[in-house]
Amino acid sequence: MPGGHTKNLFLKDKKGAIFLICAISNTAIDLNATSKLIASGRFSFGSAERLMEYLGVEPGSVTLFAIINDPERKVTLVLDEALFARDPVNFHPLKNDATTAISPADMLKFVRSLGHEPIRLSFDAEGIPTRIEPDDAPAHL
Numbered sequence: 001m002p003g004g005h006t007k008n009l010f011l012k013d014k015k016g017a018i019f020l021i022c023a024i025s026n027t028a029i030d031l032n033a034t035s036k037l038i039a040s041g042r043f044s045f046g047s048a049e050r051l052m053e054y055l056g057v058e059p060g061s062v063t064l065f066a067i068i069n070d071p072e073r074k075v076t077l078v079l080d081e082a083l084f085a086r087d088p089v090n091f092h093p094l095k096n097d098a099t100t101a102i103s104p105a106d107m108l109k110f111v112r113s114l115g116h117e118p119i120r121l122s123f124d125a126e127g128i129p130t131r132i133e134p135d136d137a138p139a140h141l
Contacts, residue, residue, distance in 0.1 A: 003101050004086025008062040010051050013041035018054050022064045022091075023080030028127030037129050038078070038119055056094075063092040064107065065100075073115050081122040081132050083107065 009021040009029070017040055023029060031043045048059050055062070056069035067077060083089050088101035102110070111118055120132040 001090055001099055001101065003088040003090050004083060005090050006064070006083070008064065008091070010046040010055065010062045011043045012046045012050060013043055015041040017041070018046065018050070018075045019043070019078060020055070020062070020064070020067065020075050021078040021080070022083065023123070024082040024086065024089075027080050027082055027123050028125065029080075029123055030127035030129070033128050034078070034121065037121070037131060038076075040076075061092055061094060061096040063094060064111070065091055065094055067111060067114055067116055070114075070116075075116075077111060077116045077118040079111075079118045079120050081120055084120075 005025040007023055007025045011019040011021065011031070013019070013035060019040065021029065021034070035041065035043045051057060051059060051062065054070060054075055055066035057063065057066045067075060084104040086104070088103050089107060090099045090101050092098065093100045121129040122132055123129050
């Protein structure tokens with residue numbers, strides 16, 4: 001499929017907060033540096049039970065679209081800025097036996113329509129993140 005293929009990391013921090021990081025598949029992500037930048041506790045991967053509880057999907061099917069199953073907005077969404085440089089971007093539609101494509105603008109509309117305001121990070125080649133502030137984001141997104 002054309003477009004940017006993605007990886008999606010379901011994480012919890014040592015304080016119990018839940019995070020979903022969605023990134024372009026080849027983006028390096030330094031989880032320690034990311035947790036420090038966004039002022040969370042140290043990250044670990046969330047269990048299958050937590051994944052089902054918070055996002056309603058099974059391991060291997062983690063996707064941006066699963067935040068539709070988080071009406072209480074307990075999951076903090078983190079988006080790789082590289083997603084906005086690809087059009088379209090590809091995610092699983094809640095199961096890993098298919099892929100669906102969405103434009104970056106529609107991706108942002110989708111998450112905001114659910115009441116999520118994502119944290120946007122740009123990762124360098126070593127996976128060290130820089131926060132993209134709303135004023136730094138492209139105007140059309």
